[in-house]
Structures are given as C-alpha cells and as structure tokens.
Amino acid sequence: MNRKPKFSPAGFCAGLVLATGAGILCPVDAVRAQADFEGIWMHNVPLSTLARVSSELGLTRAGQADWDRYEPQDDPLFRCIMPGVPRGITDPYLLEIIQQEHQIVMLREYFHQVRRIYMDGREAPEHWPLSMSGYSTGRWEGETLVVTTTHLSPDNAMNIQGHPFSGDEHTYVIERYTRTGDELRMEAVVHDPAFYQEPHAIEFGWELAPDEEIWTYECDPRFGDFMIEADP
Numbered sequence: 001m002n003r004k005p006k007f008s009p010a011g012f013c014a015g016l017v018l019a020t021g022a023g024i025l026c027p028v029d030a031v032r033a034q035a036d037f038e039g040i041w042m043h044n045v046p047l048s049t050l051a052r053v054s055s056e057l058g059l060t061r062a063g064q065a066d067w068d069r070y071e072p073q074d075d076p077l078f079r080c081i082m083p084g085v086p087r088g089i090t091d092p093y094l095l096e097i098i099q100q101e102h103q104i105v106m107l108r109e110y111f112h113q114v115r116r117i118y119m120d121g122r123e124a125p126e127h128w129p130l131s132m133s134g135y136s137t138g139r140w141e142g143e144t145l146v147v148t149t150t151h152l153s154p155d156n157a158m159n160i161q162g163h164p165f166s167g168d169e170h171t172y173v174i175e176r177y178t179r180t181g182d183e184l185r186m187e188a189v190v191h192d193p194a195f196y197q198e199p200h201a202i203e204f205g206w207e208l209a210p211d212e213e214i215w216t217y218e219c220d221p222r223f224g225d226f227m228i229e230a231d232p
Contacts, residue, residue, distance in 0.1 A: 084132025
C-alpha cells in the first residue's frame, strides 16, 4: 500500500556525489540546517480558535453521512483512547520535545503520548499497521521542521468537535514547525479527500515553559460514562 512518495534530500545528495564524483557541490548545509526545539512547551492559543462548524469544513457526501451518524458518546476519549493525529496535535496539555540526530521525540502529557518523528531519511514501511499516531517522518527546510504522517487510523477525529476522519490510504498530515524566540508555531494541513472537499488547515502555538513539569496523566473510563450521562 503506497500512501505517499517520500523524498530524502540527504539520500539524493549522497547518491549524486557517489555517482558523479567530487565535481558536484552538494547543499549539505541546507539539508542539515535545523532549529533548537528542545524543552517543555505550553500552548498559547485559545482553544476557541480551533472550533469549526461543519459548513466551514466542506464535507463530502461520505463525510457528511459519517458526521450525521456521530453522537457525543462516540468520542474515543470517553474510552480512554488517545486522540492521536490530527486531533491530538492541538491538545492543551504540556508538550516536551527531545531532539536527536536520527529522530525527534514529542512527549505529550495528555494520555502520555510518545510520538517519534524519524529524521534519517527512511520511508514508512508499506505494511505498517494503522494507528492513532500513524507513522511520522521529518525533514528540515532551513529552520522549519516539516513532518509528514501517514498510516492513520479511521478511529481518529479531525478536531475537538469530533468531525470525522476517514483514515483511507490517501489520508496524510503535513505539519510545519517554526521557532521564533521562545515561541513555537505550527501550521498543519490534513489531507482527507474521502471526507473533505479541500485540505483542512490547522494552526497552533506554544511558548517555552522551562519551569514546568509533565505530570502523570490517568484516564478512567468511568469518568466518560459520567460525562455522557450528565450531557443534557
């Protein structure tokens, strides 16, 4: 199952040098350029900015049918299932980023999510199982981190309202992270042509919070039952 072709600038560059010899000037500095995202980050965007009504999303016929069947109790969070991608990339809890040569690890306080973004030029394995977090690979464009995530589960939701996500083989998410001072900004585009007429854009931001600590997060499914029963 081929979800999206990948291009590795480092791999292409190395191959070009091997094939043609030292006469080729390879832009290694551009490939390796990177910003420092290490640390703990706290969101600085009001959650109200994430609200979308269905008419703004441009649902396809299949997407609208799925949305019409949706009930609040269908929210996977009530069953203690982590939100994953794309919904979980805008959760309001703390985010810790650990930056390594071959990968960037994002640790989220919410549901203790661990997300690995592989930076070594690898491609997603063809038969990788679908999951809430999918399979993420990254590259640097100057000081902007660009992340592509595929192999996403249909159990995901698009946003905090629970708008549907098809999870078919053509779905993928591209995130762009840029740091300016002590602020980290993300611009993401969700591609789900089965359920949405156009790609869905998401923006979010964090500020560096070096004095914060990630706490233990515990989810009790019984709390979800209480919330459903209390919903008027």
